[in-house]
Amino acid sequence: MAVAQPKILIVDDEPDLLDITAAYLEMEGYTALTALNGPAALEILKTTTPDMIISDITMPGMSGFDLFEKVRANSSFQNTPFIFLSGHTDIEHIMMGKEIGIDDYLMKPFEPEMLISTIKGKLKRRQQISESMTHQIEQLKNQLLHLISHEMRTPLTSILGATELLANGRETLSPDDFRGFLEMLKAGTKRLNSMVEDFLLVVRIESGEVAKEIDFRESSIAPRAVVDRILMAFEETRKSKNIVLTLKVQDESVHLSAQQSQIESILSRLVDNAFKFSPAGSTVTIASRADSEGFTFSVTDSGMGIPKSKQSGLFGKFYQVNRESQEQQGAGLGLYVAKKLAEFSKFKIWCESEEGKGATFFLTIPRKVG
Numbered sequence: 001m002a003v004a005q006p007k008i009l010i011v012d013d014e015p016d017l018l019d020i021t022a023a024y025l026e027m028e029g030y031t032a033l034t035a036l037n038g039p040a041a042l043e044i045l046k047t048t049t050p051d052m053i054i055s056d057i058t059m060p061g062m063s064g065f066d067l068f069e070k071v072r073a074n075s076s077f078q079n080t081p082f083i084f085l086s087g088h089t090d091i092e093h094i095m096m097g098k099e100i101g102i103d104d105y106l107m108k109p110f111e112p113e114m115l116i117s118t119i120k121g122k123l124k125r126r127q128q129i130s131e132s133m134t135h136q137i138e139q140l141k142n143q144l145l146h147l148i149s150h151e152m153r154t155p156l157t158s159i160l161g162a163t164e165l166l167a168n169g170r171e172t173l174s175p176d177d178f179r180g181f182l183e184m185l186k187a188g189t190k191r192l193n194s195m196v197e198d199f200l201l202v203v204r205i206e207s208g209e210v211a212k213e214i215d216f217r218e219s220s221i222a223p224r225a226v227v228d229r230i231l232m233a234f235e236e237t238r239k240s241k242n243i244v245l246t247l248k249v250q251d252e253s254v255h256l257s258a259q260q261s262q263i264e265s266i267l268s269r270l271v272d273n274a275f276k277f278s279p280a281g282s283t284v285t286i287a288s289r290a291d292s293e294g295f296t297f298s299v300t301d302s303g304m305g306i307p308k309s310k311q312s313g314l315f316g317k318f319y320q321v322n323r324e325s326q327e328q329q330g331a332g333l334g335l336y337v338a339k340k341l342a343e344f345s346k347f348k349i350w351c352e353s354e355e356g357k358g359a360t361f362f363l364t365i366p367r368k369v370g
Contacts, residue, residue, distance in 0.1 A: 006123055007048065009033045011041045011055040011067065012085070017108075021054070021085075024112045030119070038062030042070060049076060051123060057086040057093060068100060079129065081122040085110060152195060155188035162188070198333040202317070205337065211344045215259045218368070223288045223295065224251045226260060230268045234275055241280045248287035254295050256365045262345050263297075263365060269338040270299040270361045277303030277359075293348075294366040301360075306353040314351055315339035 008030050012018045015036065022032035033050060035041035037059050044050075053071060057064035064084055071077045084097050087108040097105045104118055162184040166173070173181070204210045227249045231238070238245065256263075274284045282302035289296050306314060317336045342349040346366060353359035 005029055005031045006051040007031045007033060008052045008054060008119065009035065009041060009044060009048075009050040010085075011035045011038065011053065011059070011064070013037055013056060013059040021115075024115065025119075028116050028119075038064070038067040038070075041067060045071070045074070045077070050080065051126070052081045052083065052119060053077075054083045054085050054119075057084055057088055057097075065096070065100065068102065072101070079126065081126055083118065083122065085115070152192065155191040158184050158188035159192070195333075198337060201337055202333060205340045210341070214344045215262065216257055216346070217259065218255060218257050219259055220253045221256050221258070221260055221263065221295075221365075222251065222253045223297070224249045226263055226267065227286055227288075227297075230264055230271055233268065234271060237275050241275065241278070243275060243278060244281075244283045246283055246285040248285070249297070250288050250290075254290060255367065256295055257368050258345060258347070258365050262341070263363075266338045266341050266345075266347065266349070266363055267297055267299070269334040270297075270363065273334055273361070274299045274301035274303075277301050279303070294364050296362055296364040298363075299361050300358060302358045305355040305357045306351070306359050307355045311351065311353065315349075 008025055010018060010021050010025070010032060011034075012021070013036055018034050018036065022034050025032040033044055033048065035044055038055075039062060041053070041055070055064040055067055064086065068082055071080070071082060081103045083104045083106060084102055085106045085108060086093065086097075088094075089107050094105050103122055106115060106118060162181040166178070166181050166185075201210070224247075227247065231245070237243075271284075271286070278284055278301045284302065285298075285300040287298045287300075289298075315335050315338070317333065339349055341347075342363065348364040348366075349362065351359055351361050
């Protein structure tokens with residue numbers, strides 16, 4: 001099958017120059033589309049998607065700057081390389097072009113070899129970006145398939161199994177069995193609900209909705225009360241794994257540039273992560289300290305630790321260290337959400353860990369923002 005020739009739209013109000021430029025491109029194997037002005041170019045774009053747009057700046061009716069804005073306003077052409085080929089050689093026009101996000105700026109009269117070289121480079125870069133995006137999409141699809149086939153199916157299976165046993169054996173079940181199946185239903189439902197809530201929160205984060213809701217007003221926070229409130233939600237998990245808690249959190253209130261709900265939302269995810277990766281019978285330590293930067297919470301687990309080579313992706317979406325070899329519940333969104341919420345709130349969040357020695361996550365809340 002023959003490879004399609006790249007289509008390049010040329011926009012210029014000088015007919016002779018337009019024809020010459022088109023001839024150069026076609027000699028190099030490109031398909032040249034031509035328009036004498038901006039409105040004519042927009043008409044072509046209604047039915048054709050070029051691989052690149054090359055435009056003059058000064059044209060009657062619509063300038064190249066205006067054309068660029070209209071093209072970029074269309075989501076279909078967000079990644080289409082757009083080059084100015086202009087007779088304006090002054091620094092003001094060049095700077096204006098670069099500031100609005102033009103891909104390149106060439107000046108008339110132009111060297112055909114330079115034009116062709118620029119086109120090849122921009123098309124190559126576009127292909128690289130396209131391949132990278134395709135790879136990322138494939139990775140995301142594989143991650144989602146894993147979540148659907150395992151992480152979401154597991155709680156659904158326990159819910160369906162417990163429901164069926166309760167429905168079919170209610171007359172023969174002992175009170176202890178009955179309570180056991182109810183606990184199974186409760187645990188499966190909570191796990192599934194938590195994943196769904198995280199998915200919905202990620203959508204709100206990436207749409208920019210959550211960032212608009214961040215409250216930067218200063219308030220008085222009681223650190224120990226915050227931690228105690230969070231730990232209440234994890235008491236069942238703590239008991240089931242026989243986790244030993246060590247608390248070194250101050251009781252005295254501190255004045256910070258945050259609301260308690262913002263801190264709890266992030267810190268609860270760090271606590272959840274610590275319980276999840278600490279083996280049964282081990283220790284989780286939650287501490288605090290105050291310094292010139294602000295107030296810092298730390299959460300230390302007794303897990304396997306995180307190799308240096310894998311720490312860079314720790315706060316990534318769907319990321320879990322050694323997911324394939326370890327049974328790790330959840331969608332891998334907890335730390336991603338915590339990081340995003342911290343960034344929006346202008347908090348600092350980071351991790352220190354050594355393989356085989358657990359991990360400590362830190363959250364610093366500033367005393368003042370700005």
